Amino acid sequence: MNKYLNDLRDALKKTSLTTIEIEDIVNDYRDMIENALEEGLDPKNIEDKFGEVSTLAAALGSPKEKPEKSAEDTASPQKETEIGRYDVDDEKAFEMHVRCTHETIRYTKTDDEQLVVTIKNGNAADYEVSFKENILRLENLNTSGVLGSFMGAFKSGKRNTEFLIKVPKSINVERIKHHSVSGDMMVKDLDVVLMNVKTTSGDITIRGDKLGNVRINGVSGDLDMKATTASNVKFSMISGNASVASINLEETLEMSTVSGNIAIREVSCDTCYVSSVSGDVKGNEFYPKKVALKSVSGDIVIKNTEDKPIEVLRKKSVSGDIKIKNA
Amino acid sequence: MDAQFKRGILELCVMSMLAERDHYGYEIIRELSLVVDVSENTIYPILRRLTKEGRFTTYLKSSSSGAPRKYYTMTQKGFEHYVKQRETWDEFIGGVYHIIDRGGKKIEQIFKRFARRTEKDIINDN
Numbered sequence: 001m002n003k004y005l006n007d008l009r010d011a012l013k014k015t016s017l018t019t020i021e022i023e024d025i026v027n028d029y030r031d032m033i034e035n036a037l038e039e040g041l042d043p044k045n046i047e048d049k050f051g052e053v054s055t056l057a058a059a060l061g062s063p064k065e066k067p068e069k070s071a072e073d074t075a076s077p078q079k080e081t082e083i084g085r086y087d088v089d090d091e092k093a094f095e096m097h098v099r100c101t102h103e104t105i106r107y108t109k110t111d112d113e114q115l116v117v118t119i120k121n122g123n124a125a126d127y128e129v130s131f132k133e134n135i136l137r138l139e140n141l142n143t144s145g146v147l148g149s150f151m152g153a154f155k156s157g158k159r160n161t162e163f164l165i166k167v168p169k170s171i172n173v174e175r176i177k178h179h180s181v182s183g184d185m186m187v188k189d190l191d192v193v194l195m196n197v198k199t200t201s202g203d204i205t206i207r208g209d210k211l212g213n214v215r216i217n218g219v220s221g222d223l224d225m226k227a228t229t230a231s232n233v234k235f236s237m238i239s240g241n242a243s244v245a246s247i248n249l250e251e252t253l254e255m256s257t258v259s260g261n262i263a264i265r266e267v268s269c270d271t272c273y274v275s276s277v278s279g280d281v282k283g284n285e286f287y288p289k290k291v292a293l294k295s296v297s298g299d300i301v302i303k304n305t306e307d308k309p310i311e312v313l314r315k316k317s318v319s320g321d322i323k324i325k326n327a
Numbered sequence: 328m329d330a331q332f333k334r335g336i337l338e339l340c341v342m343s344m345l346a347e348r349d350h351y352g353y354e355i356i357r358e359l360s361l362v363v364d365v366s367e368n369t370i371y372p373i374l375r376r377l378t379k380e381g382r383f384t385t386y387l388k389s390s391s392s393g394a395p396r397k398y399y400t401m402t403q404k405g406f407e408h409y410v411k412q413r414e415t416w417d418e419f420i421g422g423v424y425h426i427i428d429r430g431g432k433k434i435e436q437i438f439k440r441f442a443r444r445t446e447k448d449i450i451n452d453n
Binding site: 029039198217236238256277 | 354372417433
């Protein structure tokens with residue numbers, strides 16, 4: 001052990017480190033090595049476990065990173081600031097394209113005749129908001145592509161920025177294209193023909209009346225969806241939980257999860273595809289005409305009170321239970 | 328693996344362990360070396376740098392059998408940093424998964440695809 005420590009000290013002396021720092025490091029290593037020996041490390045393997053002294057010295061003596069700027073100013077709660085107001089052409093398809101990182105985005109309805117965008121707890125200069133050809137675009141300027149958002153998440157200091165996008169009542173939304181990392185997304189009282197949502201850890205809440213095709217890709221965020229009618233809904237999650245309620249679907253409902261659970265309540269559709277690895281899928285008052293169920297170890301259980309026929313197209317499970325019960 | 332990339336991942340691992348609870352130096356090295364190859368020891372420099380940057384603090388605790396243990400604790404600043412790093416990671420790995428899933432979501436499915444593809448190739452070859 002002493003040889004290793006002496007070698008280490010010699011190697012460290014060749015770097016920019018001060019004597020005090022060097023002794024501090026050597027002391028840390030003495031303690032760690034002793035802890036390791038007590039826990040049964042073979043003295044012969046010290047270098048193996050703790051590394052070559054030269055690489056270690058290079059790593060420790062290398063120019064240090066600039067210390068981060070002082071702790072983020074915890075800004076006092078700000079009020080909503082309007083950052084955009086636009087005339088929407090109701091003769092043409094109206095779309096909204098949003099690409100953000102951590103921001104909460106709320107889409108909602110307004111009595112106003114114009115489309116209004118507001119920001120809360122954030123710096124408008126970090127974003128680009130534009131309205132062209134009847135398409136509203138909102139983008140975090142630090143974001144472009146995966147790598148961009150990689151950096152964006154690093155740079156963005158404020159955590160609770162919120163955008164409110166208010167759509168005039170008379171306007172139908174042709175499409176919402178929403179990409180986010182950790183920010184939550186909320187859609188309230190909007191009729192949307194096409195909805196594409198992609199998020200990593202943000203939660204998604206959708207409350208609508210008439211929805212068309214909805215496609216959601218999530219990783220660890222949760223999904224909570226309630227609507228009156230929809231055409232097609234397709235979502236895939238890794239570990240996030242999903243709840244789908246009160247929807248009459250004209251066509252298909254496609255759901256896939258790895259470890260997240262799925263709850264379905266008061267939903268009817270034509271065909272339903274369910275695929276789960278270890279997540280449980282529970283259906284109550286769930287009436288698909290046709291259903292294909294697949295699970296590795298998760299349970300899939302459907303419990304209904306009305307005796308409507310459900311045609312089972314496929315049913316496959318490794319160790320999970322698959323049950324359809326009619327009272 | 329690219330050294331920079333590996334360092335980033337190790338840093339995230341170290342922070343994750345400390346977000347869970349306080350750990351002493353060798354404990355971190357030992358646990359991490361079970362899952363990743365850390366023989367080129369990059370752990371201690373990470374601990375030292377993050378401590379210097381105020382993300383961790385340390386305290387000594389004597390152990391029953393000899394050398395004291397230097398425990399590392401995550402500070403509020405550390406937690407803030409961790410959340411950011413974690414977000415970056417989640418975004419990255421999430422994007423990667425969206426693509427990887429295209430190869431097949433489960434091994435079973437990949438095998439099936441493989442069988443089907445190679446079958447086709449044989450037919451084409453004939």
